[in-house]
Amino acid sequence: MKSVEIKDLTYSYNGVxxxxxxVSLSLDKGEYVSIVxxxxxxxxxxxxxxxxxxxFSKGTIIVNDLELNKKNLQTIRNKVAIVFQNPDxxxxxxxVEDDIAFSLENMNMPREEMISKVKEYASKxxxxxxxxxxxxxxxxxxxxxxxxxxxLVRNPDILILDESTSMLDPNGKSEILSLVRRMKIExxxxxxxxxxxxxxxxxxxxxxxxxxxxxxxxxxxxxELFKNRELIxxxxxxxxxxxxxxxxxxxLGYNVTDKNTLEELGEMIWQSK
Amino acid sequence: xxxxxxGRYVPFNTVVHRLDPRNKILMMILLLVSIFFRVSTWxxxxxxxxxxxxxxxxxxxxxxxxxxxxxxxxxxxxxxxxFLMIIYIFIPNPAYNADHIAFHIGNYAVNYxxxxxxxxxxxxxxxxxMITMILTSTTKPMDLTYALEWYMTPLxxxxxxxxxxxxxxxxxxxxxxxxxxxxxxxMKAQSSRGVDFNHGGLIRRVRALISLVIPLFxxxxxxSEELSNAMxxxxxxxxxxxxxxxxxxxxxxxxxxxxxxxxxxxxMLTFLILDKKYMNVDFIYWIFHAKPNF
Ligand SMILES: Nc1ncnc2c1ncn2[C@@H]1O[C@H](COP(=O)(O)OP(=O)(O)O)[C@@H](O)[C@H]1O
Ligand SMILES: [Mg+2]
Numbered sequence: 001m002k003s004v005e006i007k008d009l010t011y012s013y014n015g016v017x018x019x020x021x022x023v024s025l026s027l028d029k030g031e032y033v034s035i036v037x038x039x040x041x042x043x044x045x046x047x048x049x050x051x052x053x054x055x056f057s058k059g060t061i062i063v064n065d066l067e068l069n070k071k072n073l074q075t076i077r078n079k080v081a082i083v084f085q086n087p088d089x090x091x092x093x094x095x096v097e098d099d100i101a102f103s104l105e106n107m108n109m110p111r112e113e114m115i116s117k118v119k120e121y122a123s124k125x126x127x128x129x130x131x132x133x134x135x136x137x138x139x140x141x142x143x144x145x146x147x148x149x150x151x152l153v154r155n156p157d158i159l160i161l162d163e164s165t166s167m168l169d170p171n172g173k174s175e176i177l178s179l180v181r182r183m184k185i186e187x188x189x190x191x192x193x194x195x196x197x198x199x200x201x202x203x204x205x206x207x208x209x210x211x212x213x214x215x216x217x218x219x220x221x222x223x224e225l226f227k228n229r230e231l232i233x234x235x236x237x238x239x240x241x242x243x244x245x246x247x248x249x250x251x252l253g254y255n256v257t258d259k260n261t262l263e264e265l266g267e268m269i270w271q272s273k
Numbered sequence: 274x275x276x277x278x279x280g281r282y283v284p285f286n287t288v289v290h291r292l293d294p295r296n297k298i299l300m301m302i303l304l305l306v307s308i309f310f311r312v313s314t315w316x317x318x319x320x321x322x323x324x325x326x327x328x329x330x331x332x333x334x335x336x337x338x339x340x341x342x343x344x345x346x347x348x349x350x351x352x353x354x355x356f357l358m359i360i361y362i363f364i365p366n367p368a369y370n371a372d373h374i375a376f377h378i379g380n381y382a383v384n385y386x387x388x389x390x391x392x393x394x395x396x397x398x399x400x401x402x403m404i405t406m407i408l409t410s411t412t413k414p415m416d417l418t419y420a421l422e423w424y425m426t427p428l429x430x431x432x433x434x435x436x437x438x439x440x441x442x443x444x445x446x447x448x449x450x451x452x453x454x455x456x457x458x459x460m461k462a463q464s465s466r467g468v469d470f471n472h473g474g475l476i477r478r479v480r481a482l483i484s485l486v487i488p489l490f491x492x493x494x495x496x497s498e499e500l501s502n503a504m505x506x507x508x509x510x511x512x513x514x515x516x517x518x519x520x521x522x523x524x525x526x527x528x529x530x531x532x533x534x535x536x537x538x539x540x541m542l543t544f545l546i547l548d549k550k551y552m553n554v555d556f557i558y559w560i561f562h563a564k565p566n567f
Binding site: 048051053077078080081082086089090092093094095097098101102103104106107108109110111114118135136151154 | 413414415443444446447450451454496499500502503504505506507508509510513514515516517518519520
């Protein structure tokens, strides 16, 4: 089953300069997709369009086999959740529990159910001890964990992460990434669309979508993208450590064509003399 | 930054903290009004106001409201005190007893009544500050918002969007610390570019302020856009049906507190109605001018 299908989507904020130019993509249920590309290439705009936050006239967006239009807007929004970049600007409640509850209040969930859901999701993201804390007492990483709880508590089919870790320190970053991975294991049907500059994260996803100036220039498996030196140079991409290491080993005369993880390469290194 | 701590919510778990915020607002209004009832004779006023004062001290102790921060906020009041004194001294009041002259400034006779009146009003202002401090330091701003929303519910009949107003208020409250941080950040950034916020004449200072205010507004506007996106993405529909996580509940202690406050209010009201003479300060005059006759 398809999770998200976009056909020929064109969008412009001011009606003159197109920000997205005929974008088409198709994501399977349960896929972990990374969208990479330089600032201003239209990644966030694409995410907002999928959520129905921006009105578009050219192209179609289909989420869970439902076409995004006025009639289906709320139904689709209930199935798509997003975590934005800035931890402060998406913390709406006064405290952690209020913020998680805000998502549920919007679904008109009965209070008793809300109370148990708030606890359940706060503990999933490791924030149970902070339920009554205000955002000013929390670190950026903690706030983003709460943001993930507020997104997942609505039980979405699709989770979009729009540079959710880019304002965090390395610790906060790896905390969030491992949290997302854990959530993915818990719910394998969750489709994750991660807009990211973190090339290691992108390398570990199922699929990479490369955007450039409002167009999707490439959709493929991460390994294939990083095999292609020409593309890497053309779009000035960073290269994950494994790929870099592979290249160095190749230059030293090792045969590494079928080795794609650090473990495999490590194995090979200690076995060779 | 220090005066911002005035009346900030302090998380204790006292009876006063646990009271229903709707009830607390109502009780605060009753107490404030009763303080400004005028009673006639000096002795009744002293006794009644003193009695109220003691009750307020009692509540402050009960609610762990810090006296230190009360004094801090009072220390900022001395200008007001001076101002009131001057007003009372120099604005002639025909009701003052012409015999009660304390001293002359040039040809102008200063009356004892003036000091008493000024002192009395200042005392009541202090009590007013105490009352508001008790309310704000024992009630979360958010709970105050919920209470206000509750008081606004009747307005729904005339289609007043009280829930939207409450949501707006609560978001404003939620973002005060964030925007304060932002202000500090921008001030530091501008200082490092050579803007001086503390020295210079009026024009220079206003210029410095503009270099703070404009970036602050720009960032607040972009924040608000992201915030509205985040709210919409999480399914917020101001006109849709929403359930509530926070509920306010009126307990037995609320009733006890309310009856207590109504009793005070009633007592003051009785004095106000029964006793309409002008306050008599013979007593003060007597302290300074009576000659012991032994
Ligand atoms: N609200 C907006 N109004 C007008 N232009 C915008 C708005 N948001 C983004 N843009 C423009 O759209 C382009 C793509 O932005 P964005 O989707 O945020 O890119 P990315 O997330 O890939 O960095 C940028 O050139 C940006 O200036
Ligand atoms: Mg972006």
